[in-house]
Ligand code: AMP
């Protein structure tokens with residue numbers, strides 16, 4: 403299949419919308435990461451998303467809207483707390499889990515009786531969804547298990563020849579996926595940290611809690627609330643180790659690790675101006691917010707440069723720390739050294 407690459411001008415977006423409305427798969431930019439979209443009402447197209455990504459069929463997709471009134475078509479029994487969160491964070495990097503209406507096919511929700519809904523803030527995403535004229539079911543536009551794409555070239559790398567079109571909308575501004583909050587019960591529960599911080603959520607609904615599994619790997623016999631929690635995620639080909647703590651101790655530990663691995667091509671993902679000899683250095687940024695924006699593209703860049711072992715400096719510095727940590731720990735398959 404030939405994959406068309408579109409710019410984000412009006413004519414191209416109208417064409418991308420027609421492709422999605424006719425059952426095609428279109429990757430599109432959002433403020434978080436690139437999504438791989440198909441009409442949420444079209445079972446066959448939704449199944450093609452799972453196939454193109456190699457995504458397990460028990461991991462549901464998020465439905466993207468560009469008109470807030472669509473929520474009442476897709477969901478039922480919306481609680482007052484859910485309404486408060488919707489009013490505060492939509493459009494934005496936020497996904498709300500609600501009880502689904504009958505209109506949402508089981509392929510989208512992987513058979514669950516709830517649906518994840520997101521209203522992206524990115525204007526190109528909104529124009530594309532409006533052009534399609536239907537809600538768009540979309541996971542991240544990467545091969546399952548790989549780092550999520552934050553630039554069109556990452557999508558081309560993973561999806562060229564597997565999907566109908568890609569809209570190139572430049573670099574995603576947030577860089578990690580949306581914050582997922584299950585608001586289908588009485589107390590809202592954060593299932594995945596992301597572009598909206600926990601403090602921001604609590605300022606709107608103080609009783610919001612965080613699912614304790616967020617920073618752990620889930621055992622095979624456990625059933626997580628968010629099916630995505632149990633899968634290997636975000637992993638580059640290189641082996642990643644996180645070194646976390648006081649910046650000076652982190653630097654000393656990483657120097658030691660580079661020495662121990664002198665037979666390997668080593669890379670360091672830095673939060674500082676720390677210099678390391680005999681390693682490829684990429685800077686994630688001083689703040690956790692910048693780290694979130696750069697993390698996935700840096701992981702892909704290490705692979706492109708042939709790095710075999712990545713040591714990632716990390717220190718929790720702001721509200722985005724939890725979202726970064728969640729991705730970093732998974733990319734490192736929980737190899738974390740605290741100093
Ligand atoms: P992705 O779009 O690749 O970030 O994946 C979507 C994430 O949303 C996955 O981790 C899913 O498990 C999660 N998700 C989607 N729908 C639901 C739902 N109804 N309940 C809980 N988690 C969901």
Ligand code: MG
Nearest residue numbers: 541542543550
């Ligand atoms: Mg994903």
